[in-house]
Amino acid sequence: MTPMLIGMSLLLAVTMVVAGVLATRPSQALSISILAAGLVSLLASVQFLLLAAPDVAMTEAAIGSGLTTFLFFFVLGRIRGGDRD
Helix, strand or coil, rough: CCCCHHHHHHHHHHHHHHHHHHHHCCCCCHHHHHHHHHHHHHHHHHHHHCCCCHHHHHHHHHHHHHHHHHHHHHHHHHHHHCCCC
């Protein structure tokens, strides 16, 4: 591994930890926590790409970052809106 790749991986890891802490703080707004969890997943997909696993990176970006974040916001909107079936 080149020093630049190691530095980028370390920076991504630190950013993921910070976003993970933001996602789990109880005093945060729920939407901020959902966005922070999506950011952790997005950064994980970039990390997988740097580690030469593009198939895992695409899956993590699509499912972990995209679909899960959308699903959380959809459910949050349903709960706050009080919609009933």
